[in-house]
Amino acid sequence: MSKREFTVSNEYTYNHSSPTRWIISHLYRYKFIVLFYMIVAITVNLAFSETRVLVGNAFDAVLRGDGAQIGIIALEMLGLVIFCGLVDITARFSIEVIARRFSRDAREELYTSLLGKSQSFHNRQRVGDIMARATNDMSQVGDMVSPGFDIIYDSFSSMFAILFFIGLLDVRLLLVPLLYLVVFGFSLWHYSRRLNPVSRQMREQFGTTNAILNEAVTGIEVIKSTSQEEQENTKFAHNATMYRDLFVKNGVIQGQYLPTLLLGIALAFCFLHGLFLLLQHQISVGQLVAFIGLASNMRFVTDMSTWSFNLVQLGVAGGRRIIGMIKQDTELDENEHGYNAEIKGEIVFENISFSYGEAPILKNVSFRALPGQTIAIVGQTGSGKSTMTKLVNRIYDASEGRVLIDGQDTRDWSLDALRSQISTIEQDVFLFSRSIAENIAYGLGQKANQAAIEAAAHDAQAHDFIMGFKEGYETVIGERGVMLSGGQRQRLAIARALLTDPRILILDDSTSAIDSATEDEIQKAIKRVLQNRTTLLITHRISQIRWADKVLVVRNGEIIDQGTHEELMDRCYTYQRIFSHYDSAPATSVAPSAVVNSAD
Numbered sequence: 001m002s003k004r005e006f007t008v009s010n011e012y013t014y015n016h017s018s019p020t021r022w023i024i025s026h027l028y029r030y031k032f033i034v035l036f037y038m039i040v041a042i043t044v045n046l047a048f049s050e051t052r053v054l055v056g057n058a059f060d061a062v063l064r065g066d067g068a069q070i071g072i073i074a075l076e077m078l079g080l081v082i083f084c085g086l087v088d089i090t091a092r093f094s095i096e097v098i099a100r101r102f103s104r105d106a107r108e109e110l111y112t113s114l115l116g117k118s119q120s121f122h123n124r125q126r127v128g129d130i131m132a133r134a135t136n137d138m139s140q141v142g143d144m145v146s147p148g149f150d151i152i153y154d155s156f157s158s159m160f161a162i163l164f165f166i167g168l169l170d171v172r173l174l175l176v177p178l179l180y181l182v183v184f185g186f187s188l189w190h191y192s193r194r195l196n197p198v199s200r201q202m203r204e205q206f207g208t209t210n211a212i213l214n215e216a217v218t219g220i221e222v223i224k225s226t227s228q229e230e231q232e233n234t235k236f237a238h239n240a241t242m243y244r245d246l247f248v249k250n251g252v253i254q255g256q257y258l259p260t261l262l263l264g265i266a267l268a269f270c271f272l273h274g275l276f277l278l279l280q281h282q283i284s285v286g287q288l289v290a291f292i293g294l295a296s297n298m299r300f301v302t303d304m305s306t307w308s309f310n311l312v313q314l315g316v317a318g319g320r321r322i323i324g325m326i327k328q329d330t331e332l333d334e335n336e337h338g339y340n341a342e343i344k345g346e347i348v349f350e351n352i353s354f355s356y357g358e359a360p361i362l363k364n365v366s367f368r369a370l371p372g373q374t375i376a377i378v379g380q381t382g383s384g385k386s387t388m389t390k391l392v393n394r395i396y397d398a399s400e401g402r403v404l405i406d407g408q409d410t411r412d413w414s415l416d417a418l419r420s421q422i423s424t425i426e427q428d429v430f431l432f433s434r435s436i437a438e439n440i441a442y443g444l445g446q447k448a449n450q451a452a453i454e455a456a457a458h459d460a461q462a463h464d465f466i467m468g469f470k471e472g473y474e475t476v477i478g479e480r481g482v483m484l485s486g487g488q489r490q491r492l493a494i495a496r497a498l499l500t501d502p503r504i505l506i507l508d509d510s511t512s513a514i515d516s517a518t519e520d521e522i523q524k525a526i527k528r529v530l531q532n533r534t535t536l537l538i539t540h541r542i543s544q545i546r547w548a549d550k551v552l553v554v555r556n557g558e559i560i561d562q563g564t565h566e567e568l569m570d571r572c573y574t575y576q577r578i579f580s581h582y583d584s585a586p587a588t589s590v591a592p593s594a595v596v597n598s599a600d
């Protein structure tokens, strides 16, 4: 079992060792419905084949001039046809239930697995590709069961019924149908082998094309502002053409389906064989008619196989892509039974080094924050400030060294216990397209009440602007909060953090987008949110740096000095360069990156 950051209790375990096993393990979950379907489907086919035998019997009765027998046969036929119709509905209904449950379960499985993947995993993935797997591959998997598997099973059970009744007519009549079956099986195997790789490539190509489309729609602003429509269009057209070519290739293989030709030959031989036995007085005319009727039923088996095998191929290919994603390794483990306690708030970085890839981003970083302290982090852009904070709640793990929270290595903490007590307010606040109340209450799930939400919004200086909307707290904000200004989004994020009452708070440049009119309100909100918790504060604002108990000066992934604002002003040249001309200025913001860069 690979590592996961999130699991659901009582989760059903599926077999991921191969796509086929995965599919079987899903179907096994509904074994009784599957069994019911299989019995019912075979019953329908037996009943249907019996009608052919009745036609043969009717022929014999006509030749004998036995009117009474003809009447009985007609009634039997009527009864059988009604029975077939009714039972067939049950079979179709049960297979449809299985197919849709399968799709639903597989969707849930993929979704849970995605929630359990690490940030590094999601950094690597393309959203469009994930979406293709979650939508298209999922419906392929459902269609594989119904109509795909349904038709195949129906075909084979119908074949079984055909052979059964032919055997009852006269065992010798089985000769040609059995020979046909062997040749049919072989050509089907050959057909699947050719179709399989093309189906797989089609799925892959669909994912890529979808990812390009998704990226273009998400980044439409950049495309337009840089006039790159032409380039994007060419790229998309190239990929769409590749998808089309694969589709055509798929069609060509399907068009070369040999069993249709083979069936024609088989039927001709069946007729010759039957005729031969009739002329030898080995079988009756009625038996010959029944035999030909049954043999021509093999047409359903042959025709249906083309399309349904394609559906199964596509389903298996889809399943392979889905489990491919589910099985992909992720770096962190939920550590469900790890250390679990209320965080007091001590953070210790012990000789931390970290890199996303080859290049080291943090080098031998050490510092200590006592419970309740505010630690400001300043440094040039790209120096590794945000990365440092991402090691605290284990978005990433350090490559070397240890991060200790209350003396415990973060790797020993239960991930849920750790993360649920740490909140981050980032530069780019993410809001869901839900109501404002739901966005504020997000960290608490369903547990927050309206009064608590409003109190948090008051403290975050967000209440007034929220009440300015017609729907107040029930206002649904657009995707990614586009209806709100940067400052409003950040105040909602502060309200969210206040509500969850985290023991450790990470504020990453959180006030950079705020205009001066709301500056005071925000300062109040931030000051309020810092109280009674350990805070790592990445900021460009001198007023906030003054609140800090300690300031870390970061350059190229190293802490070059640390101390209080006053100490650093006294002894750190780089720090002096950043803040000297703001020393007597009122609370305001600076862009230390620019200054530090020039100091370098």
Ligand SMILES: Nc1ncnc2c1ncn2[C@@H]1O[C@H](COP(=O)(O)OP(=O)(O)OP(=O)(O)O)[C@@H](O)[C@H]1O
Pocket (backbone or CB within 6 Å): 123, 356, 357, 361, 379, 380, 381, 382, 383, 384, 385, 386, 387, 388
């Ligand atoms: N997910 C990632 N994958 C690979 N490299 C990354 C990733 N995130 C950040 N980096 C790189 O790590 C370095 C440090 O980035 P980080 O965001 O920690 O800097 P920062 O000091 O917070 O910068 P800023 O002030 O601009 O936010 C940068 O060179 C950046 O390109």
